[in-house]
Amino acid sequence: xxxxxxxxxxLAVAFLLFLTACGTDEDGSSLGEVVDPTEADNGDEVSPxxxxxxxxxxxxxxxxxxxxxxxxxxxxxxxxxQMLDGLTRFDPVTAExxxxxxxxxxxxxxxxxxxxxxxxxxxxxxxxxxxxVVALNLNRLLDPEEASPALFIVEMITEVEVVDTYTVHIHxxxxxxxxxxxxxHRSGFMVxxxxxxxxxxxxxxxxVGTGPFILSDREYGNFLLxxxxxxxxxxxxxxxxxxxxxxxxxxxxxxxxxxxxxxxxLVGQPTDFAVASDIDSIDVDLLQTTTLDYIGFNTAEGPxxxxxxxxxxxxxxxxxxxxxxxxxxxxxxxxxxxxxxVDMSPTVEGLDFDLELARALLEESGYTDIExxxxxxxxxxxxGLVGVxxxxxxxxxxxxxxxxxxxxxxxxxATAAGxxxxxxxxxxxxxxxxxxxxxxxxxxxxxGDPGNRFFFENDEVDALLARGRQSSDRAYRMAVYQEVAExxxxxxxxxxxxxxxxxxxxxxVDGILTDFANTPFFYRATxxxxxx
Amino acid sequence: xxxxxIKRLLQMxxxxxxxxxxxxxxLHLIPGDPARIMAGEAANPEQLEQMRINLGLHLxxxxxxxxxxxxxxxxxxxxxxxxxxxxxxxxxxxxxxxTLQLAIAGTSLSILLGLIVxxxxxxxxxxxxxxxxxxMLVSLVGLSMPNFWLGILxxxxxxxxxxxxxxxxxxxxxxxxxxxxxxxxxxxAAIARMTSNSLTEVLAQDYIRTAYxxxxxxxxxxxxHALKNGLIPVVTIVGLQFGSLLGGAIITExxxxxxxxxxxxxxxxxxxxxxxxxxxxxxxxxxxxxxxxLVDISYRLINKRMELN
Numbered sequence: 001x002x003x004x005x006x007x008x009x010x011l012a013v014a015f016l017l018f019l020t021a022c023g024t025d026e027d028g029s030s031l032g033e034v035v036d037p038t039e040a041d042n043g044d045e046v047s048p049x050x051x052x053x054x055x056x057x058x059x060x061x062x063x064x065x066x067x068x069x070x071x072x073x074x075x076x077x078x079x080x081x082q083m084l085d086g087l088t089r090f091d092p093v094t095a096e097x098x099x100x101x102x103x104x105x106x107x108x109x110x111x112x113x114x115x116x117x118x119x120x121x122x123x124x125x126x127x128x129x130x131x132x133v134v135a136l137n138l139n140r141l142l143d144p145e146e147a148s149p150a151l152f153i154v155e156m157i158t159e160v161e162v163v164d165t166y167t168v169h170i171h172x173x174x175x176x177x178x179x180x181x182x183x184x185h186r187s188g189f190m191v192x193x194x195x196x197x198x199x200x201x202x203x204x205x206x207x208v209g210t211g212p213f214i215l216s217d218r219e220y221g222n223f224l225l226x227x228x229x230x231x232x233x234x235x236x237x238x239x240x241x242x243x244x245x246x247x248x249x250x251x252x253x254x255x256x257x258x259x260x261x262x263x264x265x266l267v268g269q270p271t272d273f274a275v276a277s278d279i280d281s282i283d284v285d286l287l288q289t290t291t292l293d294y295i296g297f298n299t300a301e302g303p304x305x306x307x308x309x310x311x312x313x314x315x316x317x318x319x320x321x322x323x324x325x326x327x328x329x330x331x332x333x334x335x336x337x338x339x340x341x342v343d344m345s346p347t348v349e350g351l352d353f354d355l356e357l358a359r360a361l362l363e364e365s366g367y368t369d370i371e372x373x374x375x376x377x378x379x380x381x382x383x384g385l386v387g388v389x390x391x392x393x394x395x396x397x398x399x400x401x402x403x404x405x406x407x408x409x410x411x412x413x414a415t416a417a418g419x420x421x422x423x424x425x426x427x428x429x430x431x432x433x434x435x436x437x438x439x440x441x442x443x444x445x446x447x448g449d450p451g452n453r454f455f456f457e458n459d460e461v462d463a464l465l466a467r468g469r470q471s472s473d474r475a476y477r478m479a480v481y482q483e484v485a486e487x488x489x490x491x492x493x494x495x496x497x498x499x500x501x502x503x504x505x506x507x508x509v510d511g512i513l514t515d516f517a518n519t520p521f522f523y524r525a526t527x528x529x530x531x532x
Numbered sequence: 533x534x535x536x537x538i539k540r541l542l543q544m545x546x547x548x549x550x551x552x553x554x555x556x557x558x559l560h561l562i563p564g565d566p567a568r569i570m571a572g573e574a575a576n577p578e579q580l581e582q583m584r585i586n587l588g589l590h591l592x593x594x595x596x597x598x599x600x601x602x603x604x605x606x607x608x609x610x611x612x613x614x615x616x617x618x619x620x621x622x623x624x625x626x627x628x629x630x631t632l633q634l635a636i637a638g639t640s641l642s643i644l645l646g647l648i649v650x651x652x653x654x655x656x657x658x659x660x661x662x663x664x665x666x667x668m669l670v671s672l673v674g675l676s677m678p679n680f681w682l683g684i685l686x687x688x689x690x691x692x693x694x695x696x697x698x699x700x701x702x703x704x705x706x707x708x709x710x711x712x713x714x715x716x717x718x719x720x721a722a723i724a725r726m727t728s729n730s731l732t733e734v735l736a737q738d739y740i741r742t743a744y745x746x747x748x749x750x751x752x753x754x755x756x757h758a759l760k761n762g763l764i765p766v767v768t769i770v771g772l773q774f775g776s777l778l779g780g781a782i783i784t785e786x787x788x789x790x791x792x793x794x795x796x797x798x799x800x801x802x803x804x805x806x807x808x809x810x811x812x813x814x815x816x817x818x819x820x821x822x823x824x825x826l827v828d829i830s831y832r833l834i835n836k837r838m839e840l841n
Binding site for chain 2: 061062064144145147148149151152202203204219220221222246247248249250252253256257259260262407409410412413449450
């Protein structure tokens with residue numbers, strides 16, 4: 001009897017301990033709550049029933065950093081974009097490059113850009129925005145000791161000159177036409193000078209900005225909460241009271257959360273598209289992005305140094321089958337390296353799927369018994385499937401392919417060192433300019449570590465890319481990039497596979513704007529009234 | 533007893549040191565460079581080197597280890613590369629307690645259900661063998677089902693179809709039900725099978741037959757006479773289960789987005805956050821050691837004739 005009591009008591013104590021320790025830590029967030037109407041200062045009144053509330057955005061991984069010069073992942077960019085502004089921005093609806101904290105920008109000399117700044121802007125900590133702040137932020141980004149992963153985006157800047165309180169001259173090493181687009185990148189977001197002063201070199205700065213939301217609360221690995229900035233300088237205040245990023249690593253859980261309305265917004269996976277389309281509660285949208293998925297060749301040595309072999313392989317891979325079969329029809333078949341959404345994007349035919357031609361080209365090259373490795377990063381199922389598909393496709397023309405996955409860090413290291421034959425990666429043209437889409441990954445200055453994992457060195461392409469980035473004549477640049485694209489089709493350092501489409505899933509919310517880099521903006525989002 | 537406590541506590545020290553060295557070496561010898569991950573695909577060699585210096589990864593391996601170990605002795609587990617916060621805070625601020633709650637909840641549920649199913653199964657074995665077979669089939673299914681699959685099924689049933697329970701989080705009783713079930717069912721199955729087997733063995737012994745012959749009620753025989761002997765092997769299983777539940781918590785926490793130690797480990801592995809991973813694995817190892825110690829003590833409490841050594 002004694003023993004039995006003891007066991008029951010032990011069990012009871014265990015339960016009690018556990019329940020006591022749990023407590024309740026839910027905060028009183030106002031999901032779906034109707035709050036005071038927000039009257040925009042341009043006179044537009046927002047319907048009371050649609051304002052306020054908390055938008056829940058469910059993401060796969062946590063925001064790594066809120067420091068714009070240090071982030072290298074989409075969750076961080078998404079969060080920063082709600083709180084911070086840059087000098088310029090791409091309109092989420094029209095994709096047009098517009099001034100943001102600047103009022104205008106102009107290339108006044110071949111190597112000097114003049115930015116006129118907006119007046120009367122305050123950071124959320126009360127600091128005033130002016131030319132000195134622009135110089136402080138850009139110089140911090142350019143400081144090698146800060147080791148910003150985004151340095152390559154602005155490394156052509158040689159000096160940030162403060163002309164007067166509201167005018168900045170940005171000097172570049174060479175004429176650089178796409179600079180305003182590059183400054184729209186999140187690394188160019190402006191942070192309060194007080195926050196920067198309170199930060200040591202190499203440390204993350206607090207995200208004190210001028211955007212429509214302010215950081216309210218954060219639990220690492222779990223959630224990030226932002227609240228409306230009621231002193232926002234824009235013509236309209238944000239509509240939601242709060243935006244909450246919730247981190248949920250399991251894809252099936254994320255999907256179920258949107259299905260039940262526990263979350264309002266999710267960037268789904270290609271496989272979610274067909275499933276979600278049959279569920280009434282979920283609104284599904286396909287968003288065209290500027291992201292290219294490609295198979296790359298190491299053109300430095302071996303059979304892949306031969307252009308005929310590269311062309312043969314390209315002809316042997318059925319890209320339609322990859323997009324329709326492996327990507328569930330989500331995405332556009334790519335013929336060239338630049339997505340249609342990229343400004344001045346050229347139109348090229350690409351190399352068609354043609355096995356006979358592939359065999360003929362291979363024979364002409366003189367290579368036989370070719371054996372190649374195909375590497376992709378571990379955990380990326382789509383790339384793994386493409387690897388197997390390529391293995392089967394190239395077997396048709398007598399090429400043996402060994403498919404292997406590597407851990408992400410090791411993968412980047414090995415492909416930067418040129419240890420690979422074929423690899424698969426994606427590239428997002430975040431600035432919307434063809435220079436960003438091509439130069440970092442295809443110019444010979446970028447070989448290896450900096451991003452040209454094709455080890456592709458072509459004088460003609462180099463010269464064209466240099467001309468393209470240095471000219472501000474739009475028609476001329478279009479012609480240059482058309483020529484580059486055609487040359488790249490012939491040289492075939494890569495097999496462009498598809499331009500990604502993002503699968504956007506939402507439930508009970510309208511007005512979320514998403515730009516071509518797949519960054520959502522929540523300031524116009526309205527919750528639909530819930531019907532009980 | 534005191535001598536035993538002290539001896540066992542001292543035994544934990546070499547284990548902890550061994551684990552620390554092993555974890556440190558394994559993490560530093562696997563391919564992959566955290567500086568590379570943080571610097572991004574487009575980083576040039578200078579940026580990469582600067583990032584290594586910022587992270588302290590430029591020092592020789594033994595220096596890195598000695599620095600780490602020296603700090604560890606002072607209670608400093610280092611700073612998370614990813615968040616820049618002290619590892620001690622990352623682990624013990626909230627997460628450790630949450631995982632402990634989850635593991636205790638899962639273990640309690642598995643003990644409770646496991647004992648009920650195990651005892652019922654043993655008690656019905658002779659007269660109602662179909663009940664016993666059914667119960668054992670249930671426990672076999674529970675044992676065979678991976679808990680990530682069970683978790684997703686529970687979400688589909690209780691949240692999507694029935695709209696009864698919230699999908700994610702930890703704190704309210706509604707949020708705890710599905711994670712507890714996900715974690716507890718596998719353990720329940722193992723405990724049920726062990727209880728049933730052990731109890732069946734005990735029930736076949738002479739002293740039990742004598743008790744039946746004397747006309748003692750079945751319930752008294754099972755709960756008063758048989759169970760205390762039948763439970764001894766079950767305690768071992770419970771101890772082992774608690775350890776595996778801590779491991780299972782990694783998956784359960786990922787499915788239900790519970791911000792515990794398990795998820796911290798997954799995040800740290802993904803980000804190659806060495807200091808955080810080292811700290812978390814060390815804490816896991818120490819919990820295992822403590823649980824083993826408690827299992828030994830509970831043997832003694834259940835049956836005083838057992839030698840502690």
